[in-house]
Amino acid sequence: MKNIFGNSVSITLFGESHGEAVGVVLDGLAPGLEVDTDYIASQLSLRRPFGKISTARVEADNFKILSGVFEGKTTGTPICIIIPNENTNSRDYSETRAIARPGHADYTAFSKYHGYEDYRGGGHFSGRITAALVAAGAIALTALKGKGIYIGTHILRCAKISDKDFSENLKEEIDLLNLMPFAVLDSSAGEEMKKAIEKATLDRDSVGGVLETAVLGMPSGVGEPWFDTLEGVLSHILFSIPAIKGVEFGLGFRTADGFGSEVNDAFRIENGKIVTKTNNNGGINGGISNGMPIIFRCAVKPTPSIFKAQKTVDFIKCKNSVLELSGRHDPAVVHRARVVVDSVTALALCDVLAGRYGTDYFKE
Amino acid sequence: MKNIFGNSVSITLFGESHGEAVGVVLDGLAPGLEVDTDYIASQLSLRRPFGKISTARVEADNFKILSGVFEGKTTGTPICIIIPNENTNSRDYSETRAIARPGHADYTAFSKYHGYEDYRGGGHFSGRITAALVAAGAIALTALKGKGIYIGTHILRCAKISDKDFSENLKEEIDLLNLMPFAVLDSSAGEEMKKAIEKATLDRDSVGGVLETAVLGMPSGVGEPWFDTLEGVLSHILFSIPAIKGVEFGLGFRTADGFGSEVNDAFRIENGKIVTKTNNNGGINGGISNGMPIIFRCAVKPTPSIFKAQKTVDFIKCKNSVLELSGRHDPAVVHRARVVVDSVTALALCDVLAGRYGTDYFKE
Amino acid sequence: MKNIFGNSVSITLFGESHGEAVGVVLDGLAPGLEVDTDYIASQLSLRRPFGKISTARVEADNFKILSGVFEGKTTGTPICIIIPNENTNSRDYSETRAIARPGHADYTAFSKYHGYEDYRGGGHFSGRITAALVAAGAIALTALKGKGIYIGTHILRCAKISDKDFSENLKEEIDLLNLMPFAVLDSSAGEEMKKAIEKATLDRDSVGGVLETAVLGMPSGVGEPWFDTLEGVLSHILFSIPAIKGVEFGLGFRTADGFGSEVNDAFRIENGKIVTKTNNNGGINGGISNGMPIIFRCAVKPTPSIFKAQKTVDFIKCKNSVLELSGRHDPAVVHRARVVVDSVTALALCDVLAGRYGTDYFKE
């Protein structure tokens, strides 16, 4: 289904970095939900570059809602949101267009679209498209909050520096993270990370990181045993985020080295409710939520656009070449990707919840 | 879509561990492909338990093809394969049914299906269902081979013991692995792993591992920039395999600690063809294949069924309980999961290739 | 999605006329629904040929439920039902295989499947496959009854003879029709129709007809304004039934000749409920149910298999030919198609209702 995700609640994505606009159609959400444009704007601002650790291209992200919202509330019909591209650099890309940036999609796009792709600024592959996901995600996050489901993500690791782990006070931590432009639980680790990013900038290089996400309040019994497991659905959409190269749930790859007696989460009754003592399975058993927080981590590779000279090819002339990038590029995207992770997680969970409980679920 | 995966080539899965049969409907494959029942049988045998390192439940897997194959070839219409359940243990499960096995889906199944689930032997959540995936996967693997696409998986790690990495001789290694019941590149590491599994059995415990897969011969230009990225589609189906808790492509989580200048794969011309010098991105840029081998790893958690006493709950009586398992259980599934990984990889790739090149692609 | 229909409740169809079995996987129905095998058998008997007005091939339709039913109730996981082919005629079809039967799919199957299709007895195109739809439909009909939704179909017209129209006593008429092997409201019209069918047999010819269906008890507010209109979803599945060449809702084609003032259905309050005085729109406005009975009609063409000599081609030798059929063929299928119409209608409505109200809807 290409640029469409979801069955009950679906999103259709469109746009190119230097075209008229990027945008999204969000369909299937219940009617009657408040649409808070200030919240959408504030979520978009979390994705925007800032300070010395980001690209110099800063856009206002003046989104417009074209449909599906009436008198401040969702109508239940498709919500189209567009974000016009305003600060596009008018320089000529055609000369360097065939010099493949290593780690980027220039060559694979050419291979797929036979040279007809809009190659300016990464075109349809640009991280800019994720702004549309964030706008739609803001509405999805609000819908989930209405059902007591909260999502928060922190930069668990960046440039080899680690943040603290989530604690028991998950709700407070999530609330705090959601206000932070650079989302860490340990602010001194955050300062070190920022310094390391600045250092990478000076080195004409880039760094990556790991994002860790918690979903609090997910009801048990949601997900499917085969194919549409919660892990499968979430990883499917998470891997759409440019630069993500790994997704793991609960202990993830660390489960591989444990014994069953260590990794198994013992069930217990607490306050009349079934819980697990540990959460090594990340809130999911057999593809289905067990009522514990859903925990997952995404590996974010270092931004492929670096200023160091790189060996590459001209894929039209089919000969070796060297690339020396100029222009505006992020030395790290892990902090900006954070809100995109929250957004797509919310969109995917709205889809599975509406599939499970019906289209009016979020309204009730 | 629950128990259905794929758009152009799709599979529908059904069955329970102790029901009449498990099975699969494979639809959308080109007409005219040879169906080699011996190969299907041999793939099924790779999934079957063996020796001291597996469960004592061994089934013949006498599969039957009910439709879609005529005169030894695919007709182009749906192929239904069933594998009757023959060696089901007739003991009464009803007494212990509400004692949730930690790490298992007993409680989440109850939460989702309200107690109507077939709880005998894990029911629809049983690893037994993967036999149907292997049978369908055998046909998909054959279709891919016809297009020069080869898939192989080795046990990269098990019980903290590591196998060798894939070498340059990928084709030879794949061919070799596909014949091995316990698939490792370094046989002495393999022996150690088996010993560690046997030790876990004696300890009434279980171990996990990591599977690494290589896909050779994938044409460039296949996959989508958003949502149906190759990573997204593959991870979606891989997470269906019980016990898989993490999926990473190329360097995966190790990219997080690298610099862009280290992780980027330099493009080069070699023998008139565009290749990359390293393959840290695992053959995928921007969600689309770049012609290099597709490389990914799956974390397999230790089998949750262990014989040690475990704290748990009775989810019907809603009270704390203790579980002491008896019966037949695997001390590790990583070696058996290997062929399932190959199978679902083949099924997903058949789907994206048929979507890209049309339904007759595999016949041409 | 080829042989798959439905999003929330889906069916996957497989089988060929002379293969091992025909069958269906029904997925997404709520857990805990009674599965009445006698009712399935009785629905299958309504599809079976009988008396002088049908083909001589009579099969017992000894269906088997392979999965998804436990202790007589749906588990919520996929239900696979197979119907083995028992009475297949063993004669050699290969000699006449390329002589296209006019009005049949022989040539188009060859065109699509390049000669690899199972051509024996119509293969995957055979009306025999509808037995699997009837078996799955029986479960869907039961699920709907549990929610007060009733479906009934009568032969409105056959061989130019017309039945009475539905009256106000729709529930009684539906109950009656559902017991009749030859479903008409006016039994004398029914007798005439049967005579006309017998006459067509003697003339080595065949006749067609029109089926009219009523769905009683559909809640208002179900369906979509675009694409997944109730009309669109129902017609999509109805046109799968071999021989159906037209579908109309409410007054259908007769609306074309009316004035707006005649065709519009005036709304009224009756017993505190919103109803329409007429039902020219067949219970659907803007693609969405309005609470009135859903009424539609299907045109069933005369069976293409007739014993008269027919001009045709040999599509392999690519030359003109003449076809003189022998064997077992129906002089009419309209009376047998009736239960298939009910079945696919039920399956499609289960899908839209589960999509609207969630997967537990039928259980509540």
Next chain:
Amino acid sequence: MKNIFGNSVSITLFGESHGEAVGVVLDGLAPGLEVDTDYIASQLSLRRPFGKISTARVEADNFKILSGVFEGKTTGTPICIIIPNENTNSRDYSETRAIARPGHADYTAFSKYHGYEDYRGGGHFSGRITAALVAAGAIALTALKGKGIYIGTHILRCAKISDKDFSENLKEEIDLLNLMPFAVLDSSAGEEMKKAIEKATLDRDSVGGVLETAVLGMPSGVGEPWFDTLEGVLSHILFSIPAIKGVEFGLGFRTADGFGSEVNDAFRIENGKIVTKTNNNGGINGGISNGMPIIFRCAVKPTPSIFKAQKTVDFIKCKNSVLELSGRHDPAVVHRARVVVDSVTALALCDVLAGRYGTDYFKE
């Protein structure tokens, strides 16, 4: 999937009559296809009201392409087209909003969206949304022409007046029809129809009609035997067009009264090609194209918005009421629906063709 149609080539529809804009995202078309904005504009003009036989609301339909087109050609990534709403009547709808217009979706929309729907001018149910389908359809029609596939529709019947039937010179007739604002084969019949429409206007009433469509050049072997039959896919999307209440293929409902010997289309070899002598099956056998023109007819009911006083209800106060419409309304939509039929037919056929032959089919 609600407002989304298609698997390989898909459209996502959005917008309300009095919102910011209506629009569509068209995804999956091959890269490199010419996008002729003049042709899109001219197709939109065929949908626009004109003369005395249409509503007084005339809009310029100044569409904007936001994405997916670069240097005048498709990029292969999603094409978003929006048509801003310019001539929206600013009067207050809130007073009369609960007075259900008979034959309209006011009440069913309320039933589905619980009163949150944008009720102004029909909202998301307005025929205005079809402008977006026409814009996307223009690109699809161009793609089909590139493969020698031509679509044309005439008003077969309007206000009880009949047009001529299609002749053997189908290509010429299609070309001619595609230039005509009021598409008939017999211009004198067309004049009579227009007079009848004007008469209906004077009578404060409305009229309906029948549209007949021919698709020339469709290759044989396209379509599926079950569910995604050509008839099923086409009818699914055709019933989305407001006012369509019946769809039939070939002889359609007239097959019901014929004998098999009359309805069957004899195959013949002509100029080395397999053809049928008659085309009573409308170019489709067993759900699959046979290479003959695809012929179908759609019943278009009289516009429900009439100026005569009508009995109805206030669905919020739940009491009987009377409706006397004022404002701008069409006395007939059959002539305007014509280009919408062509458009959705083209979109659906692009989808099935790209599914069959791959995403590059239209480019080759």
